Structures are given as structure tokens and as C-alpha cells.
Amino acid sequence: MYLLIYIISDSEIVASVAALADGADVLYGAGALLLAVLIVFSIEHEKIINALKPATDWLYDHKLGPLIPIALLIIISFPPLFGHELVEMICGVTWSLPAAFAIVAAGILLGEIANFFTFKFCCSARSKKMEKSKLSYALLAHVVRTGGFLVVLMIRFSAIPPHFATAIFSTVDMSFLVFFAACVLSLPKAFVPVYVGYAMKPSNDDDATSGKIEKIVMIASIGVTVLCLTWIRRQMDAAKPDVIYARRKARQGK
Template identity: 45%
Template structure:
């Protein structure tokens, strides 16, 4: 652990830093996305990129969503972002669910924290999934946790669909940027971006406090279950002797 509130501070700091440099990144990549649009079936390229960057430690969903809105407009832009995000998250979920199944089972037996986290994720259902997804925790990192902790796929996909507005806001920002050339409109978009960042910071702080609270509540039951399992093993071994 980084410290009592280290996780929140680190993620909030990354969100603020990302928002500061996002305009420069968007401007740098704008010509590349225009080139993709002019290709036949060029819209498949950003979908493929969404799928690739859905695997940690890669990132960039927000920037790509802005670029899709900026170049393809609202209708096609939203369709591209929705398809890319959903396909990428599903691929990420099943990859980690099956490739890390044995390792996560061993980790759950060894680590009290991971066992408590797994219990919170499994029992929390859509509520815990949505709370985490609407925070600034990168969605594809959250997907890895959900997959390895044993979240039901139906719960996962419903939460993913319900959390799409978070990324689609970025598409709308891109559409607005495409239609704004005067300083007044650009200032309005800058204010909107700041509002989105502030909302993310607040939601992230509340989400992490909630998850920590649920973890503290789950710990006693996990510890008790481990003690009973240990006592049972000792009884079994002594009876064999």
C-alpha cells in the first residue's frame, strides 16, 4: 500500500495531469485520424486500436474517443467508440479470467486482502462494478480485477454498458471541438473538460472510500473462514496420525 490515502492521491494526480496534456496529444494525433477516415473501412482501425489498448498497461481511451468525435462526428463517432470499448473490454475480461484463473485462486488462498477484495467484487454485483467504473480508475484495469476476482460475466457486461456514458462524453467533446472555431466556443469546451475532470476526481474519492469500507467489513469474515479451514486441516492431519 502507498499509504492510507496514497491510492486516491496517485489516481487523482494522474487524472489531472492527463487532462492538462490531452489537448496537445489530440492536436498531434488529429492528422493521423483524418488519414484513417479517408481509407476504405478506415473506421475499423480505431475499433482495433480500442481493443488493443484495452489490455493493461496500455491506455488512451479518452483521447481516442475525442478524436473519433472530432473526425467522424456524433453518430458514427459514438458507434465506433461503443463497438471498440465493448469488444476490447470483453476480450480483456475473458483473457484474464482464463489465463490467470489458477494464479488468482492461489493468491486468494494466500492473501487476505485479495480474498476480501474477491468477496466484495462477487457480492457487490452491479453496484460495486458501476461505482468503480464511474471513478477515474482506468476501466480496463478494473476489468482485470473483476475478471480475476470471479465477477459474473452478465454483471460485468451490464455494468460496462451502463458506464458507457463516461467515455461517450469524451466523444461529444470531440464533436464540439470540430464545430467550434471561435475563442468563445473553445473556452466553453475547456470549461466542460474541467467540469468532467472535477466530477471524476470527486467520484473517484467517494468510490475508493466506499470500496475500502467494504473491504474492512469483509476482512473479519475472511479471517474467520481461514481460521476454521486451518483448524479443520489440523484436525484432519491429527486424525490421520
């Protein structure tokens, strides 16, 4: 039930994210699909976990099992793919809490590093064109350039899709060390779906402490995500006059 509340609350965040970027229809579609899958997972989680038990047991029993979710997390770090939350929840179902979080952290960091350098060396020209043609992209790029590490960290904690943010981070001459530090410090965000998966284990059904912790991490996650997204949107709104003026001057100079 608490997972369902968390997911429904997250749908409001998806709507806010879609408003940040052009291509909102794509974000709405992807968000709606993921939301539907997660709701089904929440309602039918006992049946799903029982059905997945042969696969999760196989992953747990094999030494190389952790490499599979790590590889999946790396692959889905590239747009337009998505589904980190599902992989992270399955990790929580499969392994102990420390092991699951370590696996997820490795997959996220490796995926973000690959994403960063792919965009930096292969997509810079396209990103610059998008910055000139799409106001929302230009606003976020401006906020990242002028805001420093704090802005990067806030974006990482917000509901802005990581691959969308990483595409900007990698093409605005950001230091890799700054980017990597923000990725590491924002890893606690991934703890929520991992813990939700862990709490769904049949062995934890009657664990009152596990249930209380689940409520706390969900409420905290929703609060932090909404606050960070609201702060980023305010920064973008504040930067809008300067960005629009600069774009107008650039067009006049042609």
C-alpha cells in the same frame, strides 16, 4: 485549462487506486506516465492537434478508419497496457460527437468482453492464488461476490482500472450478462475524454456552450469517480475482519 484541472484532480484518484492493490509501484508508475502525457496534451493541445491533423483527416476520410481506434481500445484493454483516455480524446478530435462516442463504446465493450473471457478461461488458477496471497485482491473479490450488480456498477464507475476489475469479475463466477450490463451502463464514463477531445477542436475554441458543457462533464466525472471509489473502499474496509478471519481459518485447516 479545465482539462488540466481535471487531470490534476485525477492524480489524487490514481493515488487512491494504487492503495487498493498490491503492486502499487506499478500503478503509480503507469499513472504518473499517463498523467505526464495528458498534461502535455492539455498544455500543447493546439500544436498536437495540428500535428495530428493529417492522421485524423485520414481516419475521418476512410470508411475503415474507425476500426483503428476500436482495435487499439481492444488491445489496451489487456494489462499491463493503458491509455484509453488518449485514444478516446483523439476520437473526439477526429469525428463528430455521436460518431466518436459510438466508436469508443464499440472498442470498450469488445475489449472488455475479450478481457473477461481471457481471464475466465486462462487465468482462473492464477487469480485464485492471488486471492489467497494478496489481501487487497481478496477484499475486492469478496465485495464483488457478496455485493451483486450494484457493486459491479460502482466499480465500473470508480477509478479502479477496468482490466484489474475485470480480472476479478471473470474469476468469481460472475454471470457474463451481469458483467456486460454493468459495462453498458458505465459507458457514460467514457464520454468525458471523448467530449474533451471534441471541445479541443479548433472549430470549438470560441464556442461558449461547448466550454460550459466541458466544465460540467469534468466536474461531474470527478465527483462520481471519487464517490464511487470512496464507497468501494468503505465496503472493503467493512469486509476486512471477515476476510482476514476466513484466511486465518483456511491456513489453520492446512
